[in-house]
Amino acid sequence: MEITEMIKDAVLEASTTFRTDQIHAYRRALDLEVNENAKWVLELLLENAEIAHKEKMPLCDDTGIPHIYMEVDEDTAIPAGFFKEIKEGVARGLRELPARPMAVRGDSIEKIEQSQGLYNDPGMLVPPSFFIDTISEDLSQYGASGNELKDGVKVHVLMLGGGPEIRAHTYKVFHKRDHRKVFGDVKTWLRSEIPMMGCTPCIPTVGIGRTHFEASSLMLKAMAYGDLNQQSELENDITEFLNSSNTGALGIGGSVTALGSFINVGPQRASGVRILCTRPCCCVEPRRSSVYISSESLDGF
The missing domain is CATH 3.30.360 (Dihydrodipicolinate Reductase; domain 2)
Structure with missing residues (x-):
């Protein structure tokens, strides 16, 4: 070919x-969701994915x-x-x-x-x-x-x-030699932006590097390789934090705001700042x- x-x-x-790990994540979300309206949305999103795949439609x-x-x-x-x-x-x-x-x-x-x-x-x-x-x-x-x-x-x-791009952000964080400070800033940013995105459940994706270009590149690599069936402790922490917000599917409230998270930490420099690229992928992404x-x-x- x-x-x-x-x-x-x-x-x-x-x-x-939809990738296999996306389908699995949606099925787990259906088991976790307690809001019946949000559960209905999750079912519709899975049905939408089935139709799109069968009919080769976006x-x-x-x-x-x-x-x-x-x-x-x-x-x-x-x-x-x-x-x-x-x-x-x-x-x-x-x-x-x-x-x-x-x-x-x-x-x-x-x-x-x-x-x-x-x-x-x-x-x-x-x-x-x-x-x-x-x-x-x-x-x-x-x-x-x-x-x-x-x-x-x-x-x-x-x-x-476009929706995730509007809510994405590349910025510096003063780390204070504590990873909790860095990821605390990530969670604060995501919690403020995701309710305004609308197309949840999301998959927050984060790249952490030495320059804005590197952080963005690491974020793209996280989207290319991230797996919702294999989540790290840091990824689970962000997911659980966002799910406690009660934003829910399409912002109507519920137990599942994030299906999972993708994080990629690259080389770092001796500096007081870390450069972060944070993008909340929407309900059909990445x-x-x-x-x-x-x-x-x-x-x-």
């Missing part, structure tokens, strides 16, 4: 399909902005034209879905002001600059092994919606899929 077709299928899968009418995160083995050569194929695959997937036309026309000022309207072609919704990393051999916190992905490229497609392209496929590209 050509690379363009693989990426197109990845866009469609991310946009239309999980949400906000079909999201495509983000591409790639992991490349250090011994793998990237052939000429490879990135062009990735972009073309994204455009084909957006058209076939079809994605909501959201690309804004015009020059810099016109795009900011949205004065020239939108492109009708969903394929004009170009992804941001690709995030490219080396394949890590330490993915144990995500239940994966870098050794499984040697000699090739792994491409993660993330479809990121919408993601991944494809592995072997070195043999790249050789024949």
Whole structure:
């Protein structure tokens, strides 16, 4: 299968399909929920996911902005034209879905002001600059092994919606040499923003690094690899804190405000601050899929 077709299928899968850990998390939420109205919402969200997967329809009418995160083995050569194929695959997937036309026309000022309207072609919704990393051999916190992905490229497609972006935040925290201070700030921020997001239950995702770019990159990696069936003590702490807020599904009250949490802590520097990127993924996110392209496929590209 050509690379363009693989990426197109990845866009469609991310946009239309709940992961297994998402389905399990929703079923656990149904067992925990005591508010009958909220339980009804959770059932509808699961039914929506079943229909979307069966009919190959978007999980949400906000079909999201495509983000591409790639992991490349250090011994793998990237052939000429490879990135062009990735972009073309994204455009084909957006058209076939079809994605909501959201690309804004015009020059810099016109795009900011949205004065020239939108492109009708969903394929004009170009992804941001690709995030490219080396394949890590330490993915144990995500239940994966870098050794499984040697000699090739792994491409993660993330479809990121507007609601979570509005409530996301990248900021500094004075840590005072205490991780509880850092995560206390995370919980305070999330507790203030999530009730205004509307599309709960959520999955808060947090990256902690040395710079704003690094924190955002770590957050994206947490979305690519996070698993609701494997939660750390810190992830469970954030989830339990948010569930005690009684925000509930769609903000109507209830026992389950968060299905789980994804946290990724990267290298840190000798400093009094930590840089955090915090994003509360909505009830259908993170919408993601991944494809592995072997070195043999790249050789024949």
